[in-house]
Amino acid sequence: YRGAVSLRSALTHSINTVAARLQQAVGSARVIEVAHRLGIKSKLQSSPSLALGTSEVSLLELTGAYGVLANGGYKVRPHIIRRIKTARGRVLYAQGAPANERLVAQQNIGAMNDMLNAAITTGTGKRAALATHPAAGKTGTTQQFRDAWFIGYTAHYVAGVWVGNDSARSMNRMTGGKLPAQIWRKIMRAAHKGKRVRPLTGTRVLPPPPRTPVMPKERIGEDFIARMVGDVKSLASSANAGTAKLPWQTKTGQSHSGETMASANGSTWWASSLRSIKNLLGLAPTSQPRSRMSLGKRPQQASLQ
Numbered sequence: 006y007r008g009a010v011s012l013r014s015a016l017t018h019s020i021n022t023v024a025a026r027l028q029q030a031v032g033s034a035r036v037i038e039v040a041h042r043l044g045i046k047s048k049l050q051s052s053p054s055l056a057l058g059t060s061e062v063s064l065l066e067l068t069g070a071y072g073v074l075a076n077g078g079y080k081v082r083p084h085i086i087r088r089i090k091t092a093r094g095r096v097l098y099a100q101g102a103p104a105n106e107r108l109v110a111q112q113n114i115g116a117m118n119d120m121l122n123a124a125i126t127t128g129t130g131k132r133a134a135l136a137t138h139p140a141a142g143k144t145g146t147t148q149q150f151r152d153a154w155f156i157g158y159t160a161h162y163v164a165g166v167w168v169g170n171d172s173a174r175s176m177n178r179m180t181g182g183k184l185p186a187q188i189w190r191k192i193m194r195a196a197h198k199g200k201r202v203r204p205l206t207g208t209r210v211l212p213p214p215p216r217t218p219v220m221p222k223e224r225i226g227e228d229f230i231a232r233m234v235g236d237v238k239s240l241a242s243s244a245n246a247g248t249a250k251l252p253w254q255t256k257t258g259q260s261h262s263g264e265t266m267a268s269a270n271g272s273t274w275w276a277s278s279l280r281s282i283k284n285l286l287g288l289a290p291t292s293q294p295r296s297r298m299s300l301g302k303r304p305q306q307a308s309l310q
Contacts, residue, residue: 010023012027012120012258013119013120014144016120016123016264017120017123017124017128018128018129019124019128019129019144021056021057024056024057025053025054025056025057028053028056029053033051033052033053033055034051036049036055036056037049037055041107043065043069043070044069044080044081044082044083044107045067045070046066047060047062047063048060049262050226051061058145058147064154064165065165065282066084067154067156067161068156068164068165068167068185069081069082069083071157071158071165072155072163073108074109074114074117074118074141075123075141075159075162075163075206076156076203077111077114077206078107078110078111078113078206078207079103079105079106080103080104080108081103082103082104084100086098086100087099087100088100093296111206111207111221112207114206115206116206116207117206118207118208121141121142121143121157122139122141122205122208124142124143125140125141125142125157127178129144129182130181130182130186131142131186132182132183132187132190133186133187133189133190134190134195135159135193135194137197137202138160138193138197138200138202138203139159139160139203139204139205140157140159140205141158141205142156142157142189143156143157143181144180144181144182144185145181145185145213146179146180146181149175150175150176150178150179150180151169151170151173151174151175151176152167152168152169153167153168153169153176153179153180153181153184153185154168155181155186155188157189158205159195159205160203160204161200161203162193164189165189166183166185166186166188166189166192168184168185168188183214183248183302200279223236246293247283273279
């Protein structure tokens with residue numbers, strides 16, 4: 006039991022109890038209405054286990070419903086035949102133009118795409134991840150490992166994969182995040198060759214990291230350590246003489262908070278810290294007791310008198 010988790014984490018890691026609680030909160034009738042609106046035609050049972058997938062639907066129905074998320078929230082009519090023509094080119098049948106009917110608000114599409122993308126990047130669908138194209142999807146596994154599926158999509162295509170036995174015999178612990186996700190990835194890699202990388206609706210593609218390393222402005226030569234030690238020596242000697250101007254102090258010797266940082270004996274806390282640095286680097290006699298090292302202590306505060 007993980008306690009309270011976000012919907013994003015629940016979808017990512019397939020936590021079924023969260024899906025059941027969500028269905029209980031919104032009501033089974035509303036869940037069925039949304040499923041039918043997205044294109045599910047099969048009969049759905051209004052039972053507490055509906056959110057766990059106990060009502061059977063076809064792979065074509067489920068893939069079409071995910072297509073609504075892929076295309077930005079518009080109605081999808083899955084079909085196999087686009088056009089039938091005679092040998093002379095006369096059109097006997099043509100699929101109508103896609104319906105321009107919005108089913109889901111764009112802001113909700115963006116949220117769903119973000120959550121389902123996490124299922125591929127860090128969740129149960131990691132085997133389906135594509136190297137360059139942002140993708141989103143969800144795994145599914147029925148009881149006793151009789152069915153395993155993966156439905157996923159990019160900004161270009163949506164595809165569904167089902168693995169199982171026609172006799173409904175149990176498989177050898179097969180889940181949707183294994184072979185179905187791997188098949189989906191192999192098919193989509195081939196389908197996306199030459200395709201321009203596009204973000205999922207409501208999301209954006211992060212720029213790739215720079216290929217060339219960021220080089221320092223100054224070359225680090227053999228005298229680098231000597232120069233750095235020399236700077237510490239100079240700063241330490243100035244602090245001992247009371248003339249050091251530190252970047253975090255104002256011209257009046259005050260810190261940015263407006264209060265002078267001084268100890269009772271008149272030496273600044275920062276100068277004491279520099280003495281400790283000198284001791285560590287061997288730039289000063291080590292006879293000073295270690296108990297006086299103030300590195301890491303908070304400065305004492307005193308007002309001017």
